[in-house]
Amino acid sequence: MTGSSRHPLITGAGITGLGTLVSRVLGMLRDMATAALLGLSGGGVMDAFVIAFRIPNLFRRLFGEGALAASYLPVISAQLVHDRRAAWKLASTGFFWLTVFLSGLVALITVLCLLGWLVWGDSPRVTLLLGLVAAMTPYLLFTCLSAQVAATLHALGHFSTPALAPALLNVCWLFGALVVAPYFSDQEVQAYVLAASISLSGVIQVGVQLPVLRRLGFRFDYDWSAARAGLAEILRAMAPMLLGLAVTQLNTLADSLIAWGLSSVPGGPPTIDWLGGAVAYPMRQGAAAAIYYGERLYHFPLGILGLAVATAIFPLLSRHAAQGDRPKLGADLTLGLRLVVLLGVPASAGLIVLARPLATVLFEHGEFTPDDTSRAARMIACYGGGVWAYCALPVVIRGFYALGDRATPVRVGAAVVGLNLALNLALVWPLAEAGLAVATSLSAAAQVVLLITVFSRAKSPLGWRALAATTARTLPAAALLAAVGWATLAWLPEKPWLASELVRLFAPMAASTAVFFAAYRLLGGRDLRVLLAGREETA
Numbered sequence: 115m116t117g118s119s120r121h122p123l124i125t126g127a128g129i130t131g132l133g134t135l136v137s138r139v140l141g142m143l144r145d146m147a148t149a150a151l152l153g154l155s156g157g158g159v160m161d162a163f164v165i166a167f168r169i170p171n172l173f174r175r176l177f178g179e180g181a182l183a184a185s186y187l188p189v190i191s192a193q194l195v196h197d198r199r200a201a202w203k204l205a206s207t208g209f210f211w212l213t214v215f216l217s218g219l220v221a222l223i224t225v226l227c228l229l230g231w232l233v234w235g236d237s238p239r240v241t242l243l244l245g246l247v248a249a250m251t252p253y254l255l256f257t258c259l260s261a262q263v264a265a266t267l268h269a270l271g272h273f274s275t276p277a278l279a280p281a282l283l284n285v286c287w288l289f290g291a292l293v294v295a296p297y298f299s300d301q302e303v304q305a306y307v308l309a310a311s312i313s314l315s316g317v318i319q320v321g322v323q324l325p326v327l328r329r330l331g332f333r334f335d336y337d338w339s340a341a342r343a344g345l346a347e348i349l350r351a352m353a354p355m356l357l358g359l360a361v362t363q364l365n366t367l368a369d370s371l372i373a374w375g376l377s378s379v380p381g382g383p384p385t386i387d388w389l390g391g392a393v394a395y396p397m398r399q400g401a402a403a404a405i406y407y408g409e410r411l412y413h414f415p416l417g418i419l420g421l422a423v424a425t426a427i428f429p430l431l432s433r434h435a436a437q438g439d440r441p442k443l444g445a446d447l448t449l450g451l452r453l454v455v456l457l458g459v460p461a462s463a464g465l466i467v468l469a470r471p472l473a474t475v476l477f478e479h480g481e482f483t484p485d486d487t488s489r490a491a492r493m494i495a496c497y498g499g500g501v502w503a504y505c506a507l508p509v510v511i512r513g514f515y516a517l518g519d520r521a522t523p524v525r526v527g528a529a530v531v532g533l534n535l536a537l538n539l540a541l542v543w544p545l546a547e548a549g550l551a552v553a554t555s556l557s558a559a560a561q562v563v564l565l566i567t568v569f570s571r572a573k574s575p576l577g578w579r580a581l582a583a584t585t586a587r588t589l590p591a592a593a594l595l596a597a598v599g600w601a602t603l604a605w606l607p608e609k610p611w612l613a614s615e616l617v618r619l620f621a622p623m624a625a626s627t628a629v630f631f632a633a634y635r636l637l638g639g640r641d642l643r644v645l646l647a648g649r650e651e652t653a
Contacts, residue, residue, distance in 0.1 A: 150480030155400025166246035256316025408493025431516035458502035465498025500555025
């Protein structure tokens with residue numbers, strides 16, 4: 115007798131993906147408002163704003179929602195089970211020292227910005243960047259504290275307030291962009307308004323969660339001697355994860371700094387002074403902003419698909435690892451990768467085809483010019499080609515984490531940083547800023563291939579036959595998706611009306627999606643129901 119049961123991976127991915135979708139939509143609205151306000155290349159303000167925001171965001175990902183929160187949660191959860199008073203001492207001492215460390219970091223960055231003003235005070239481009247960095251740096255203190263409070267609330271079984279807190283960044287940002295900034299005509303002042311809104315959002319994120327934590331019994335009780343062992347355990351678990359996260363985040367920051375440093379400005383010299391004036395600038399003003407807008411579009415499918423699957427698959431893989439069931443671990447990781455291939459490859463093709471309509475509908479308003487749209491569309495297409503790899507990375511890395519191996523992803527990631535830097539410098543002159551996106555996509559693909567190969571050889575065999583079969587059906591179906599999308603775009607008239615732009619976005623999207631799934635089914639994709647509905651056939 116044959117029955118079917120819903121696979122927990124698909125159930126978890128669907129729930130997580132829905133929550134992420136809401137967050138991504140709100141974030142897209144904020145980016146649309148920012149694009150209309152600051153444009154892409156005009157005055158170089160958006161370039162400076164993007165790089166300045168990446169710095170506190172880097173620390174948020176490291177010490178907020180990243181390594182520290184992940185290391186802290188299991189320790190505080192265990193303390194709460196055995197001794198709630200000891201848990202409050204651990205939380206209080208952790209909050210105190212995190213505040214001290216981050217406050218010192220904020221002070222250091224601020225002092226470095228002031229020193230930079232003294233050295234490069236005659237360069238308006240540099241002083242704007244340093245000023246925005248200083249204005250946004252307080253955000254890193256409050257958002258990291260907010261993440262620690264959220265982790266404590268999660269350990270207490272309270273999820274609604276922590277789920278609301280991150281959205282407050284987008285709400286404050288939108289308020290600044292739509293309500294406050296338009297009162298000023300100078301774009302630099304508008305950028306400072308957005309910077310202040312971002313820093314304010316961090317304060318609000320902490321402020322809405324602390325009363326809830328207190329209502330659930332928390333009382334500040336600093337006790338270093340009682341908390342020392344727990345803090346040491348947190349730091350030991352945090353170190354390898356911090357290294358792994360730092361590789362990716364520093365790589366992203368480096369791309370933006372390369373784009374900013376190797377871009378010419380209107381009226382400035384066409385060649386690079388610090389290279390002896392013999393080499394022309396490969397990019398022009400707006401390159402860092404173009405990277406930002408391109409990344410925001412590929413983060414959409416990454417959040418809905420890649421991170422959702424990775425979040426849902428991790429407890430399953432961890433359970434199999436704890437039971438010593440390597441074959442089941444390999445089978446579930448294979449299922450996750452097949453799901454990523456089935457949906458990630460057509461997502462890549464779709465972003466390439468629809469790059470221009472997406473950039474037009476989302477960004478071409480206010481200060482965002484048609485030339486800005488062309489540049490953003492090119493970046494969306496180049497980043498889009500690597501969506502399948504970006505989505506696969508968090509999934510396969512969770513396989514290593516489930517087996518307690520955090521070193522291998524770090525080593526592979528460090529090697530890929532070198533590859534990415536080499537590709538950046540090789541491709542940026544012939545392709546301008548698009549070369550940075552192509553380098554990122556190729557590096558991500560290489561990282562996925564390396565990690566999957568190492569995992570299958572050293573950890574647990576993967577279902578290569580099933581993975582190859584899914585890939586063999588997906589690639590031609592995705593090619594047909596692209597062909598139908600381009601044909602539909604060529605057939606539809608291009609008119610400067612919002613209704614026409616929306617039709618040029620959604621009509622090819624609908625037609626190519628329908629053709630993809632029909633073609634996949636005709637090519638023998640009988641696993642389509644299993645992968646999308648998450649049904650496991652059982653005897």
